[in-house]
Amino acid sequence: MGGCKECDLIRLAWWRYEEIPLRSNGCEPSHNPKSRCSFLQLAGTAERLNFGRGGEGFANSGGLRGKLPGTRQDTDLEERDSAAAALWAEHVSKRYGPVLALDTVSIGVWPAECVALIGESGSGKTTLLRCFNRLIVPDAGRVRVDGTDAAELDAIALRRRMGYVPQDGGLLPHWTVQRNVELVPWLLRMTNASELAERALTLVGLEPALFRGRAPGELSGGERQRVAVARALAAQPQVILLDEPFGALDAITRADLQIAFAAIRRELRITALLVTHDLNEAFLLADRIVVMRQGRVEQDASPGQLRDAPATDYVRRLLSRAPIVP
């Protein structure tokens, strides 16, 4: 790890995959942190903007090295303290007519952790995600958010507490970028909504002065998705739900956004639950990967353990189809 704090962040994002050569975009270990780091321009912006929860930012946390919450070794779900979980689902089932979308699924997401739900379409991953903001009410089982039963929470208030990024951005096409990003602060009647929106835009690498007045239709796919991330972050939530957030983007734009998101998330220590069908994305962004198939959990493991010890044939097959993972 070199002396560039920004580059370090990238290394942190990739640190488990030493076998993957770090892409060199001109940033060397001797890199001067005062000049632009072309590989990741976003790291540290949150701190500069005083965004997020004070004292928990990257700089004040004494650095993340070696203490990343997501780096804890695989432990059995049962052994962890469920009360401390940010998101907790226990024996959750959901049926749509004859289809059992979720079959007694249990997962937990701990604070500042990023968990990826991976599987084919129809595996139940999106259904599970939607149980956490009560877009879906499970037929059986319990869902807890910050230790409270989600069924006891007001659904609207619960959703406003969580960030949400859908696949195609889901921006309101008739609203400007500014108004889209302000949405949740506005719903929460925060007086500094426009200020928060500007910060969030800056955080995702969009210059507010250039972008706030534009309509979503005038943006590129990558810019739209950045706006969607900014919207999810604007009210400074502790938890963010992402439903295939970068799936519809071209490879280069996707990689840029994945890296940017990883950095922001780590810097702000945001808990994230990510639905994806892209194993690369899961390996890149997640601290833990939950492989789902036909409404059941096939394996719940750290990326390393998933790679080294696939629990089922299905997981093995899945891994064999992901070119980036050796």
Place this chain on the structure above:
Amino acid sequence: MVILTFLSPIVPAEGQKVRPIIVASKPFGESFLLAEMFAQLLEARGFEVDRRLGLGATEIAFNALRTNAIDVYPEYTGTGLLAILGQQPSADPREVYREVSREFGRRYGARWLPPLGFQNTYAIAVRRTTARDLRLVTLSDLARNSRTLRAGLTPDFIGRADGLPGLQKAYGLRFQSTRALLPAVKYHALAAGEVDVIDGYSTDGFIARYDLVILEDDRAFFPPYEAAALVSPGLQREVPAATATLTELSGLLSESAMRRLNRRIEVDGVPVARVAAGQLLALGLTSRATAESRISATGASDRGVLSYLWGQRVTIFGLALRHLLLVSVSLIAAIAVALPLGLALERGRGAAESVIRGVGVLQTLPSIALLAFMIPLLGIGVIPAVVALFLYSLYPILRNTYTGVRDAAPAAVNAAWALGMTPRQVLRYVRLPLAAPVIMAGIRTAAVLNVGTATLAAFIGAGGLGDPIAAGLALSDTRMILSGALPAALLALMVDGVLGVCERAATPRR
């Protein structure tokens, strides 16, 4: 009596301020002519007259009279006996008149004034060549050859007991084919050889114009159709003097006179008002001065379409305004109902499809049937027309509102939910604005359809650009039809254009 007649123009009903007398007719030339004569006679005696000429058909005109929505219209005793009372025909004119007088008085309180003096019975007509080739003189002759002949009959005739069904039974007629043709086209169709047999009236001007042969009713199937003024219960009660005035025409019109007058209207294209004025003068019922002022007001009759339209511009403008009023009032009411209903259905989707389909059924009702259905409930005139147009506008607006709101930008709606908008906020800030162009398109569709449908409002006396169309169709006067149809088409384009601008304004920037 002389003094009374002399005084009556000044004081029509003993000092009492008299309401306008509503004179109506059915939509064919002779009915227009008789009604116009009633109207001019009443006007000459100092009454104020409101003309509602060309009402749909027997059903509509009679229902309007029964409910006092109109005061008087010319009707035929045979029609009253068979079509309205539903009784068996009788061959004796006096017997028929006595019967309808008694029964109409008893059942409806309506009064048949003494007959005008002529009969106008249904007449089955063929081309002269057909009659010669097949040696047709009587309807019995026709029955023998009917399997090789194609009939073109008015819908009215096809449906009535004293029309085709009875005729088939009486003579054993069986045509090769039967087509429903409107009066305005059936003569052309017969002359052009498209059909071989049509129904007409014995006093038709067209019979002579197209050189047709009327077949003799040798089994006396058609009852006597004596023309008479049919007066509403309300008029007899409220303005007995008007009823008395109308009897002045009784017995004065002969069959030959009517054939001549009809011919002037239908063949020579002389305006109805002028023919009526001339005849009233000839009968000594009005003064020369009255008749001449009437005649000069009708203008020249032999002009091209454009100069005719220009000559009618003031009238047309007034009709267009009234048309626009019918359309806009009904449209605004439909928006006020269909828009909230569409939004409500979107919330409770279970009922949505069945409710929308139910409203869609209204759309399939023939306009004339719907208008006829309105009369017992709402009378005739503007109100039932607006209600009918309102009902026709509901479906496009409702369907587009529901579909537009349901299908509006699903990704944006999903995100709005997930980020914590309340249902009301989702509707107000996301669904409604995004559905606005689709909703506007529905309103636009309804408006343009409405401009067209509103021309049918003339059949229930609501006025508008349908008036000249109905009259033109009845009198086979193309210029008159165009003087309603062209402005109606222009109006439709204008309405579409204006709403198109609104639609663009309602479309959110993307």
